Amino acid sequence: MITGKVGTSAPQARRLEFGFVGVDSLGRRYAQRPYPHLGPAVEQAGPRLVQELGRAVERAL
Incomplete structure (x- = not known):
């Protein structure tokens, strides 16, 4: 089985994707959609x- 993982390590990515309501670790208050x-x-x-990707694997084999 071949698996893959798609994502990002950008520190702001999770907050942008899901929003954030509350106070962050620096004490700043947010209500970000x-x-x-x-x-x-x-x-x-x-x-x-x-x-x-399946086609590429078939060609490689």
């Missing part, structure tokens, strides 16, 4: 990505 970007992109491109 979510701006989903990774989730919708994976939903849209995921099936095609899996298909293309």
Whole structure:
């Protein structure tokens, strides 16, 4: 079985994707709405990505 992981290590990514309400570690107060970007992109491109990766593996073998 071949698996993959898609994501980011950008420190602001989780807060942008899901939003944040509360006080952060520096004492700043936020009521930031979510701006989903990774989730919708994976939903849209995921099936095609899996298909293309499968084709690439078949060609490599």
